Amino acid sequence: MGTNRTDLMQGTLELLILKTLSREAMHGYGIAQRIHQAVDDLLKVEDGSLYPALYRMEARGWISSEWGTSDNNRRAKFYKLTRTGRRQLAAESTNWERIARAVTRVLEAN
Amino acid sequence: MGTNRTDLMQGTLELLILKTLSREAMHGYGIAQRIHQAVDDLLKVEDGSLYPALYRMEARGWISSEWGTSDNNRRAKFYKLTRTGRRQLAAESTNWERIARAVTRVLEAN
DNA sequence: AATCTCCCCTAGATAATCGAGAGGAATCGT
DNA sequence: ACGATTCCTCTCGATTATCTAGGGGAGATT
Numbered sequence: 001m002g003t004n005r006t007d008l009m010q011g012t013l014e015l016l017i018l019k020t021l022s023r024e025a026m027h028g029y030g031i032a033q034r035i036h037q038a039v040d041d042l043l044k045v046e047d048g049s050l051y052p053a054l055y056r057m058e059a060r061g062w063i064s065s066e067w068g069t070s071d072n073n074r075r076a077k078f079y080k081l082t083r084t085g086r087r088q089l090a091a092e093s094t095n096w097e098r099i100a101r102a103v104t105r106v107l108e109a110n
Numbered sequence: 111m112g113t114n115r116t117d118l119m120q121g122t123l124e125l126l127i128l129k130t131l132s133r134e135a136m137h138g139y140g141i142a143q144r145i146h147q148a149v150d151d152l153l154k155v156e157d158g159s160l161y162p163a164l165y166r167m168e169a170r171g172w173i174s175s176e177w178g179t180s181d182n183n184r185r186a187k188f189y190k191l192t193r194t195g196r197r198q199l200a201a202e203s204t205n206w207e208r209i210a211r212a213v214t215r216v217l218e219a220n
Numbered sequence: 221a222a223t224c225t226c227c228c229c230t231a232g233a234t235a236a237t238c239g240a241g242a243g244g245a246a247t248c249g250t
Numbered sequence: 251a252c253g254a255t256t257c258c259t260c261t262c263g264a265t266t267a268t269c270t271a272g273g274g275g276a277g278a279t280t
Contacts, residue, residue, distance in 0.1 A: 009119040010267050012213060019216055029227050039212040049268050051229060074226050093217055100210045102149040103122060106129055107203055120236050139258050159237050161260060184257050
């Protein structure tokens, strides 16, 4: 079908995760909450997308994880950015801005 | 692998095609050229993506096609927006702007 | 004790794009 | 006249990200 109003664009999720983790280490559930709150209902982040994303990002060395205990005293896996991840965030941020500008420019042309 | 610098985000291609066709009817090759020129080298539009996109958009009734002759005297299939396509363009434009704003807002938060 | 919330995980399906081709027909260079 | 280039369309398999729709455990709340 066509793009749903709330569908994430491919690549966007990882960028949002990286950015979220750049503030502080967080567990998956918290990441989802924070992103959801930040983008409100414009984008939905399903945890069926989130956890696989976290795995591949860890496999690529952008983030690292560690089991710990959440604020609510639950077992939770905390992720944090690696140095590589920080570089990736910078690269993807720049990339996003360029693409966003380019697309917006096309849309605004009459 | 990670998002390439020039990879199109899913959904973006259709939006760009719709917008391009909103100016005038064009054939596939011309659409690709125009988009490429508009976004420079930021995004590449492979024709392995373009033609399938044109097919599904026609199947959805957003565009219609007609064989004709190009400016260079070649056989070419000209596409134009349908009324439905025009509505779709409006919807996807709005959607793009919302998403772009939301993501940008997250990226700009510190 | 039962229910709710927090938190993690997985499998299959869907769908869009990429990569890498092929091919025909008109034009251009020599 | 011939070869090379440009224009233009098309297709197939692979890749990859996301969605849907589950399941499950363990602490907190009632």
